Amino acid sequence: MQLSNAVAVLGQFPVLAGADLTVHRGEIVLLQGPNGAGKTSLLRLFAGLLPLARGEGTVLGCDLRTNRESIRRRVGLLGHANGLYADLTVTENVRFWGATVGASSAEVDAAMVRMGLAQRLAKVPVGKLSAGQKRRTALACLVARRAELWLLDEPHAGLDATGRDELDATLREATAMGATIIVASHELERAGALATRLVEVVGGQIREKARSVGPLGAFGTTGETV
Amino acid sequence: MFRTARLVAAKDLRIELRSRVVTNQVLPFAAIVMVMFAFALNTDAVVERVAPGLVWLATLFSLLILVQRSFAIETADGATDAMRAAGVDPAGIFLGKALALAAELAVLEIVLLATAVVLYRQDLRASGVVLLVTTFLAATIGLALVGTLYGGLAAGVRGRETLLPLLLLPVVAPVLIGATRATEAALGTAGAVVADGWPWLGLLGVFVALFSVGGTLAFGPLIEE
Numbered sequence: 001m002q003l004s005n006a007v008a009v010l011g012q013f014p015v016l017a018g019a020d021l022t023v024h025r026g027e028i029v030l031l032q033g034p035n036g037a038g039k040t041s042l043l044r045l046f047a048g049l050l051p052l053a054r055g056e057g058t059v060l061g062c063d064l065r066t067n068r069e070s071i072r073r074r075v076g077l078l079g080h081a082n083g084l085y086a087d088l089t090v091t092e093n094v095r096f097w098g099a100t101v102g103a104s105s106a107e108v109d110a111a112m113v114r115m116g117l118a119q120r121l122a123k124v125p126v127g128k129l130s131a132g133q134k135r136r137t138a139l140a141c142l143v144a145r146r147a148e149l150w151l152l153d154e155p156h157a158g159l160d161a162t163g164r165d166e167l168d169a170t171l172r173e174a175t176a177m178g179a180t181i182i183v184a185s186h187e188l189e190r191a192g193a194l195a196t197r198l199v200e201v202v203g204g205q206i207r208e209k210a211r212s213v214g215p216l217g218a219f220g221t222t223g224e225t226v
Numbered sequence: 227m228f229r230t231a232r233l234v235a236a237k238d239l240r241i242e243l244r245s246r247v248v249t250n251q252v253l254p255f256a257a258i259v260m261v262m263f264a265f266a267l268n269t270d271a272v273v274e275r276v277a278p279g280l281v282w283l284a285t286l287f288s289l290l291i292l293v294q295r296s297f298a299i300e301t302a303d304g305a306t307d308a309m310r311a312a313g314v315d316p317a318g319i320f321l322g323k324a325l326a327l328a329a330e331l332a333v334l335e336i337v338l339l340a341t342a343v344v345l346y347r348q349d350l351r352a353s354g355v356v357l358l359v360t361t362f363l364a365a366t367i368g369l370a371l372v373g374t375l376y377g378g379l380a381a382g383v384r385g386r387e388t389l390l391p392l393l394l395l396p397v398v399a400p401v402l403i404g405a406t407r408a409t410e411a412a413l414g415t416a417g418a419v420v421a422d423g424w425p426w427l428g429l430l431g432v433f434v435a436l437f438s439v440g441g442t443l444a445f446g447p448l449i450e451e
Contacts, residue, residue, distance in 0.1 A: 047311050072313030081304025083311075085237070087244040092237075099233050100314045125244070145312060 001046060001149070001180070003206075006064075007054035008045050015041035017204035018055070023182065023197075026175050030195035031184040038204040039184035040079065043151040046182065047077040060148055073101060076147030078155060082138035086127030090117050090137050093126055098144030111143035114173070116166055131158030139170060150174060150181040156190050168194050230318025231325060238296065238326035247295055248330050252288050253337055259284040260341045270347075275416050277346035278409035281338045282365070282402050288334055289369050289398075290391050293377040296327055301381055306449060316446030320374055324441070328370035335362055354412035357423045361412060364430035365405035371437040372397055379448050404429040 001023040008016040015038050023029050031039045044050040046059055048068035057064035062071045084093050091112065098108040112118040115136045121129070126137060135158050142150060150171070156164050171181055171194060184201075185191035192198065200207045242248055263280045267273045273280075300306040309319060339362075342348045350358070376394045380386040404426040410416065411423025 048313075049307070049311055069313060072311060075311070077308070077311040079304060079307065081307065083305045083308025084303050085241055085299060085305060086302065087241045087299070088237070092240065096233065096237050097308075097312065100230070100309075100312050 001057075001059050001182075003045075003055065003057045005055035006045065006052055006057050008041055008050050009053045010041065010050070014053075015050075015204055016045065019201075019204065019206045021199065021206045023180060025180050026178060027197055028171065028175055028181045028183065028195045029197045029199055030188075030191050031182060031199055031201050032186070032188065033201035037201045039201045040153055041204075042201060042206075043077060043079070043153055043182060043184055046071075046149065047075050047151050048072045049077070074147065075149045075151060076142035076145055077151045077153075078138055078142060079153045082134050083141070084126045084134060084137055087125060089123050089125055090129070090133075090140075091122045093137055094140045094144050097141035101145050103144050103146065107146070108144050111140045114143055114170060115140035132160050132163045135159055136163060136166070139167065143170070143174070148179055150179055152181065152183045152185075154185055154187075155183060156185065156187055164190060227315050227318045227321065230315045231321035234314075234319050234322025235325040235329075238299070238323060239329060241299055242326070242330060248292070248333065252291050252295075252330075253334060255291065256284045256288045256334055256338055257341060259287055260338060260345060264345055273346050274348070277342045277348050278413060278415055279402075279406045280346070281335070281342050281409065282405045284338055285331065285335055285365075285369070286395065286398060286402060289331065289373050290394065292327055292330055292334075293373040293394070294387060294390060296323055296374070297377045297381040297386075306381060310449060316449060317442045319449075320378070320441050320445035323377075324367075324370045324374040327373055328366050331366045331370055332362075335366060348413050348415070351412075351414055354414065354420050354423075357408060357420050357427065358412035361405055361408040361423065361427055361430065364427060364434055365401050368401050368430055368433045368437060369398060371434065371441050372401075375437060375441040375445060375448070378445055382449065400429060400433055404433070 001021070003019050003021045006016050006019040007014060019042065031042060033039050041050055045052065045057070045064065048059070048064065048071035051068070052064045059071045060074050064071070088096070094112055094117070095108050098111065109118065112122060117136060117140055121133060126134060129137065135155070155167060159167060175181060183191050183195065260280060264273055267276065343350060373394065376390060376397065380390040380393060383389055408423035408426040408430070411418045411420055411426070
């Protein structure tokens with residue numbers, strides 16, 4: 001993924017103002033910044049949902065200006081909402097989202113197992129799940145969709161300690177299989193332990209803050225680039 | 227496109243079977259509307275004369291609820307956004323949602339027609355059955371297509387609950403007129419003959435063709451940011 005002097009506008013308001021960022025395959029990048037800084041807009045730009053008004057950008061080799069449709073099928077975006085249907089069961093939701101990209105039953109089942117949803121929760125309507133269980137179901141949908149780039153907006157929100165550990169394990173597993181992950185989060189301690197890079201978004205611009213050099217989570221807390 | 231349409235339609239119908247909004251809320255609403263019309267018009271002769279129009283008016287009112295519901299399930303937890311983000315073919319979404327809506331409307335119309343036959347003393351004549359069935363089919367498909375298109379348009383807008391009727395009702399006026407006239411001809415209301423209904427069915431056919439092509443092409447840009 002590469003952005004060069006990227007400008008994106010929502011209505012009349014520039015949400016990204018000359019952003020530069022390069023992300024390599026297999027990285028887990030943590031986006032930090034205050035509310036309204038442009039983190040969600042950056043994720044939506046990478047997902048092909050927000051048009052690039054100026055500058056250059058490519059995602060998974062596809063041009064953000066001309067080829068946004070091709071990007072979408074290869075990218076999984078989990079925003080503040082989960083994109084689930086309350087009246088359908090967990091299995092039916094995962095199966096539906098998997099089917100949108102032609103995932104087989106085996107792939108759907110594997111996604112359910114990986115997110116710990118294959119047992120007692122499988123036949124429960126999503127409307128009856130806790131916030132954390134819904135989040136896990138939404139992540140299972142991403143796994144079933146075989147996304148190459150995961151764009152996660154506050155993925156730990158609403159998860160209990162076990163759920164957070166499972167999510168982190170899933171994300172590490174996904175990167176080990178070649179996926180790239182960009183996470184927007186206010187929880188530096190939790191998401192920082194997961195990320196290989198820390199990037200700050202302020203006023204629609206991007207600043208490299210830290211890059212881990214050893215085991216995951218080896219960031220300094222001074223904000224210096226390692 | 228058709229695979230996506232089948233997937234979306236099956237999903238919508240499964241949700242309806244679980245929630246039973248059509249059977250528990252929309253059908254009773256439509257039945258109440260029909261009874262209220264009878265109370266308001268009072269005179270038997272008038273009621274019998276306007277019964278086909280009342281069936282289609284009750285259908286239009288119910289359509290508004292069904293369309294709101296069809297898109298409420300998408301917007302409640304950001305599923306429309308998720309579908310766009312997943313690159314799901316918008317033409318497939320449009321056709322799938324229209325197909326599910328048509329199935330729900332068909333159930334509703336059967337009940338409304340039965341209500342009209344019982345309450346408003348309408349005669350089902352053998353000579354008018356073909357016209358009646360094709361009219362209901364064409365009008366149902368037309369209403370489902372235009373309802374889905376305008377439902378998608380209003381779904382992302384603030385104040386969508388009040389905006390949808392404002393946008394939708396004027397557009398479906400040709401269906402109301404065509405379906406009412408054709409139904410009158412099929413039922414022989416006020417001396418109408420079956421032959422009078424076929425040109426109106428032609429109007430419904432044009433409407434269906436227009437909105438199936440236009441909706442398939444326009445739905446994607448409509449749900450974009």
